[in-house]
Amino acid sequence: MTSTIIWTIAILAGLGLLLSLVLFFIAKKFKVEEDPRIDEVEAVMPGANCGGCGFAGCRAFADAAVKAPNLDNNYCPVGGNEVMKKVAAILGYEIKEKAPMVAVVRCNGTCENRPKTNIYGGSSSCKVKASLYAGDTACPYGCLGCGDCVNACQFGALSLDETTGLPVVDETKCTACGACVKACPKSIIELRNKGPRGMRVYVSCVNKDKGVVARKACSAACIGCGKCAKVCASEAITVENNVAYIDFTKCRLCKKCVAECPTGAIHDVNFPVLKPKAAPVEEKKEENNG
């Protein structure tokens, strides 16, 4: 009886020892040589695996960054300049600093501004809704409000505002990974320059219909009148297909266009309240939440 137990233990221990030796030698023989810098780079990455850089995850990015001759095409939008400086230090490269970006929802079609013309009863997905028809308002370009962008955001930076029906970006959480931009079937969300102290000016509308039609569908639509382009001193505004667009690389944040816009389609956010004169504009901004 005792001998059986002893034998069993001895055989199993012997077997374990033997196999571990085999594994040890195999592991030595077939070891995959990997650049140790990949691990180092991965360690400084944010580790969100969001895919905002264009690679499958942080390790894939690290691998690509190590193999690339420079860092021009590899940039982690989530970590931003801080992380990229660390990466550059590990790899001995130089980086071009990029201005921080933020996702901007370019639709002003709140329930108040843009009345519903029909009731959507189908699957609650913007993609499905966009494949079926133009949407439950008269504006075929605007936000569909099913929250595909909210579901796509891994950082919890987006939420649907129940009173307006539009998604709201939390600037402190947004990392500009661009997942929401890809998720939006109407291409409403754009990555824009965050601006000094978060100050920025943008056209919150993508409606390409003629002014009359756009205005009828939504009281805060861009009607493509071109007043903003005329008043702009830095030639940042172009009007194409009945809709204005502000080039954020040229915009000097003078806010002349904001005062000029007849429908309030141009939004300015995070500007400090200076004069009482500017107060009505500021109020509007808060309503629409940039």
Added chain:
Amino acid sequence: MARTTFSLGGVHPNDAKYAKDHAIEVLPLPQTVYISVAQHLGAPAVPCVAVGDTVKAGQVIAEPAGFISAFVHSSVSGTVKSIGPRKDLAGNNVTHIEIAVEGDDWVDGVDLSDTLITEIPADRAAVLDKIKACGVVGLGGATFPTHVKLNPAPGSKAECLILNAAECEPYLTCDYRIMIERTDEIVVGAAIMQMVLGGCKTVFGVEENKPEAIKALKESVARLGYKDMSVLPLKKKYPQGGEKQLIDAVMKRQVKSGGLPISVGAVVQNVATSLAVYEAVQKNKPLVTNTMTVTGDCVPDEAMHNYMFRIGMPLSYIAEQAGGVPQDAAKIISGGPMMGKAVANFDACTVKGSSSILYLSESATKRHPEGACIRCGKCAEACPMGLEPFLLNRLYKAGDVPALEQNAAQDCIECGCCLYTCPANIPLLDNIRLAKGQVMGAIKARAAAAKAAAEAASSEKK
């Protein structure tokens, strides 16, 4: 009696053919019509009239822009008021030609009399030209240009022309009415298409819930005495009117994935198309009229109609003529309840393929909250294409396009059987439709890349 139907899947919705005893009425002309240039599958036609022009009914107002495209004719006589974007029934902008109606003059040569012309012209090319010139497209739903379908690629031979008289969509009765009221014309139209295809066998596939239509067609076929023509009653099952399902039901042949019906020797045409072919060839009348049903589950019997409409009539105008929108209507659908489209814009206008205005009550259309998949497999049993909708749904959510292609998402005919049977109310069709789009995109991209590579290789050789 009828024991034949397609072999895989299918569902049995209540057929609800409430409007079947309402004879076809001709709608009076509205003041203005808006004729869309995208009334067919393929490239939208290009307008060839200018604002201010006077047009007659039957005059060409837009020309085809490509091989798969079709002529568009004016359905009324009057003055062209504008040419520009107007919202279609989904609310998307499509170019429409606005014509203010003045009188009802038809272009010369159109025979508007009722006399039946049974003699079939023998010149195949001339007949095809006439069908093309009259802008005839498939009226079964897809609106594929008929002259393209009747002219199979060289090397393929049509063995059987199947006339789709199934009308498997619940509620719709417009095909049924023309089968009863215009039987002879449909049979002559079928004989013309039979001649164009080289005298192949011709079968009318009719579902057995329309015994009067079966009787009328049988009598007419016997009386007119065209060769190799027969009427085949089919067991009632949705989607019998699907092209591939009808071929399976009638010929017992299955079309391969990605293949065309002609690959198994079949050509399928709707009975309404047959009538349009008859009018085009024998009467020189372009496709500017069609029949539609106004019905629903909340519509009183006196408000149900089968109408002969002109293309370009606003749906709201037709509804007004039919007695207004019923109070209980929660949803308006153009087409059948299974495959039709919800109307988002009631001012949208009828097109060649319009087949109904359907009012459904809230209880009939309301979607129930989505539950979890319990793997009951009902959707796989119901799928007439032999797909596994629950699997495709999961693959779509995972974004796995290669696996979607392996599991044949591209073969989905969007009939909606899966969604109809799903006890958990999962939006299977909605997701699979998007998955199909992704797979089709991938296939097209691959084909384009292969073509570019082949061209590069051949230019290198030179």
